[in-house]
Amino acid sequence: MLPWCRSxxxxxxxxxxxxxxxxxxxxxxxxxxxxxxYDYNAAREWFKNYKATESLHGLGEVTYSRSSGPGxxxxxxxxxxxxxxxxxxRLFAILPPVLHKGLLASRYYAENSSSLVVxxxxxxxxxxxxxACYRKLNELIVxxxxxxxxxxxxxxxxxxxxxxxxAENEARLKRKHLHSSKKQARSKGDTD
Numbered sequence: 001m002l003p004w005c006r007s008x009x010x011x012x013x014x015x016x017x018x019x020x021x022x023x024x025x026x027x028x029x030x031x032x033x034x035x036x037x038y039d040y041n042a043a044r045e046w047f048k049n050y051k052a053t054e055s056l057h058g059l060g061e062v063t064y065s066r067s068s069g070p071g072x073x074x075x076x077x078x079x080x081x082x083x084x085x086x087x088x089x090r091l092f093a094i095l096p097p098v099l100h101k102g103l104l105a106s107r108y109y110a111e112n113s114s115s116l117v118v119x120x121x122x123x124x125x126x127x128x129x130x131x132a133c134y135r136k137l138n139e140l141i142v143x144x145x146x147x148x149x150x151x152x153x154x155x156x157x158x159x160x161x162x163x164x165x166x167a168e169n170e171a172r173l174k175r176k177h178l179h180s181s182k183k184q185a186r187s188k189g190d191t192d
Contacts, residue, residue, distance in 0.1 A: 043096040043149045052138040055094055060086030060115070062130050067121035081121035082129035084137065088114055095141070102144035108137075116140075 067081035088109070092100055103109065108116045118140075120132035 038098040039096070040098065040149055043098045043145070044152060046096050047145055047149070050141075052134070052141070056086075056134055056137060059090050059094075060084055062133065064126055064129075067129075078124075078126075080124055080126050080129060081119060082126060082133050083117065083119040084130070084133035085110075085113070086116045086118075086137070088116060091116065098148050099141065099144050102148050103140070106140055106144070108140060 061084075063083050063085070064079040065081050065083065066076065066079055088100075088103065091103070095103070103116065106116070108118050110117045116137065118133045118136045120129040120136065122132055123129050
């Protein structure tokens with residue numbers, strides 16, 4: 001008997017096909033959710049000095065196999081498809097921590113081997129496919145960086161935000177004072 005079937009009444013054909021899953025309660029998140037503090041300045045500094053050709057080569061291994069892409073009969077004979085496999089622990093050693101979660105969520109992440117697997121079979125040549133693998137990995141890292149690391153706030157932007165906050169606070173206090181004066185006028189009332 002299946003573990004979710006506790007009695008014989010669950011063994012009808014309808015119940016086997018249309019099992020009702022437990023309803024999950026919706027989760028509500030506060031606007032003040034505690035987010036992990038990352039060192040964004042260190043990530044920006046790393047990105048300024050990032051050179052893909054120097055840092056990524058040699059981290060993983062490239063294997064070649066037969067491809068099914070363009071190239072006619074050549075692809076059936078020659079191992080031209082390149083597959084780049086980089087263990088995430090080696091990659092994370094050279095990347096800032098803010099990028100780790102984005103890379104683990106990418107489509108190239110293979111959970112069983114805990115590595116990123118990038119493959120290319122666009123060309124008939126091994127070397128071109130190998131370079132395409134490294135290019136795809138570089139594009140992934142740059143995309144994750146741009147998505148996860150916010151731009152640096154300039155002094156002018158900070159001043160503008162402070163001015164807007166000050167104006168909003170003054171407007172709020174003015175509304176509050178007006179509301180208070182209305183309530184006071186009501187409570188005094190004329191008793192003629």
